[in-house]
Amino acid sequence: MNRVVITGIGIYSCLGKDLETVKESLFQGRSGIVLDAGRKAFGYRSGLTGWVDRPELKGLLDRRSRLMMPEQAEYAYMSTREALALAKMDPDYLEANEVGLLFGNDSSAKPVVEATDIIREKKDTMLVGSGSVFQTMNSTVNMNLATIFRLKGVNFSISAACASGSHAIGVGYSFIRSGMQDAVICGGAQEINLYAMGNFDAIAAFSVRENDPTRASRPFDRDRDGLVPSGGAATVILESLESAQRRGAPILGEVLGYGFSSNGAHISNPSVEGPTRSLQMALRDAGLSPKDIGYINAHATSTPAGDASEAKAIHSVFGECHTPVSSTKGMTGHECWMAGASEIVYSMLMMQHGFLAPNINFENPDDDSAKLNIVTNAINKNFNIFLSNSFGFGGTNSSLIVRKWE
Amino acid sequence: MEIKEIIQKTNAFLADEFEVSPESITPEADLKATLELDSLDYIDLVVAIENNFGFKVKPEDFQGIVTFQDFYNYVIERVKQKELV
Numbered sequence: 001m002n003r004v005v006i007t008g009i010g011i012y013s014c015l016g017k018d019l020e021t022v023k024e025s026l027f028q029g030r031s032g033i034v035l036d037a038g039r040k041a042f043g044y045r046s047g048l049t050g051w052v053d054r055p056e057l058k059g060l061l062d063r064r065s066r067l068m069m070p071e072q073a074e075y076a077y078m079s080t081r082e083a084l085a086l087a088k089m090d091p092d093y094l095e096a097n098e099v100g101l102l103f104g105n106d107s108s109a110k111p112v113v114e115a116t117d118i119i120r121e122k123k124d125t126m127l128v129g130s131g132s133v134f135q136t137m138n139s140t141v142n143m144n145l146a147t148i149f150r151l152k153g154v155n156f157s158i159s160a161a162c163a164s165g166s167h168a169i170g171v172g173y174s175f176i177r178s179g180m181q182d183a184v185i186c187g188g189a190q191e192i193n194l195y196a197m198g199n200f201d202a203i204a205a206f207s208v209r210e211n212d213p214t215r216a217s218r219p220f221d222r223d224r225d226g227l228v229p230s231g232g233a234a235t236v237i238l239e240s241l242e243s244a245q246r247r248g249a250p251i252l253g254e255v256l257g258y259g260f261s262s263n264g265a266h267i268s269n270p271s272v273e274g275p276t277r278s279l280q281m282a283l284r285d286a287g288l289s290p291k292d293i294g295y296i297n298a299h300a301t302s303t304p305a306g307d308a309s310e311a312k313a314i315h316s317v318f319g320e321c322h323t324p325v326s327s328t329k330g331m332t333g334h335e336c337w338m339a340g341a342s343e344i345v346y347s348m349l350m351m352q353h354g355f356l357a358p359n360i361n362f363e364n365p366d367d368d369s370a371k372l373n374i375v376t377n378a379i380n381k382n383f384n385i386f387l388s389n390s391f392g393f394g395g396t397n398s399s400l401i402v403r404k405w406e
Numbered sequence: 407m408e409i410k411e412i413i414q415k416t417n418a419f420l421a422d423e424f425e426v427s428p429e430s431i432t433p434e435a436d437l438k439a440t441l442e443l444d445s446l447d448y449i450d451l452v453v454a455i456e457n458n459f460g461f462k463v464k465p466e467d468f469q470g471i472v473t474f475q476d477f478y479n480y481v482i483e484r485v486k487q488k489e490l491v
Contacts, residue, residue: 064444064446064447122456124462126449126453126465127452127453127456127462128453129449129450130446130450131450
């Protein structure tokens with residue numbers, strides 16, 4: 001079995017468009033949430049959203065490449081550029097080696113809506129243009145990045161709702177551990193546009209605290225009233241230890257464990273039992289006990305039921321370990337398909353720089369969150385191992401454990 | 407629409423859509439080579455024509471078009487047909 005290390009990370013999110021800016025935002029407890037008037041006009045129950053501008057890619061990519069990319073692929077291109085540079089993987093290396101690509105993505109709404117509108121109006125499919133088909137498919141991030149970076153290894157997308165990004169890293173870890181790949185670029189990407197979240201808003205999942213956008217996402221807080229959608233992209237480059245050492249690549253961390261489970265129950269109602277099994281499996285896989293974990297980055301999205309279930313699951317496994325817990329979604333909102341990857345990046349930044357980012361807006365616990373050690377302000381603290389949870393509709397659960405490389 | 411205006415409009419959208427310098431577009435230049443058109447680009451050419459002149463093009467209409475002058479002639483003819491309707 002190969003040991004699996006992290007040699008590159010990259011981020012493009014509502015907390016910043018590069019690692020340095022995001023690190024500062026995490027430490028400062030800065031929120032990336034805004035009220036988007038366009039959503040209200042469009043018919044959303046809640047106009048709250050995380051916000052990140054689309055990157056200007058003219059000058060970075062040729063016209064043909066740009067035509068194929070929906071916004072989440074653009075974000076993923078930016079985060080992957082940053083991660084590849086950090087990992088010292090240049091075009092020559094990518095050309096000569098079978099580097100894989102596993103990205104989490106579970107929608108591409110805007111290109112689908114826009115193409116359908118054109119066909120309805122013009123009664124001619126050709127008028128959607130040549131880029132549309134490549135933008136609309138769920139694998140759009142993979143097909144774009146694999147083409148742009150000329151990747152030659154494993155290449156497919158992971159769709160697992162809000163656990164997509166986490167499972168992408170877990171599956172990449174499995175490929176490398178088994179020896180089937182030496183290096184895999186993993187990540188998650190999430191569109192933010194007006195069309196992306198209307199049906200999610202429809203089921204009253206979103207916070208309506210519109211008069212106070214930066215305080216709307218309040219994971220584990222007694223007065224939480226729903227999640228705030230958000231997006232962007234995050235990239236985590238995994239590599240076998242042997243490959244990283246052979247290349248002289250910077251080693252940032254080691255993935256020690258991956259746990260997963262399916263609730264086998266309701267499509268949207270959370271469970272305690274499913275996430276508990278995922279947590280336990282990750283610990284078993286890593287050969288660790290709960291007391292070894294220095295920080296838990298919770299999935300907690302600020303929904304009443306979801307946060308309560310996760311608090312119960314964490315407490316059932318970690319008991320009286322008093323492990324520090326925070327959900328960075330208080331700042332970012334719920335980055336959905338991207339969240340499992342971005343939260344590895346956020347936790348890596350904390351671990352590298354010796355601090356715990358706060359679970360902002362946690363003011364009063366409820367009966368379940370009162371049993372957890374929730375971090376309310378940034379704390380300067382060194383830790384060596386963290387665990388990150390991600391759960392999604394359909395009852396899919398993923399937990400990852402990462403250790404600092406020293 | 408005057409022929410001069412049609413040509414100016416055509417040159418402008420071709421340079422913009424395919425990101426080439428306006429100076430590279432001359433009547434005798436090769437359309438495919440200058441715009442670096444591949445099979446997918448012809449779809450975008452159909453879209454650009456529809457957006458700019460409001461008529462639909464069949465991909466087979468491009469057969470026989472080699473130079474920009476050939477392309478102008480085709481567009482001019484279609485615009486004139488449209489104006490007659």
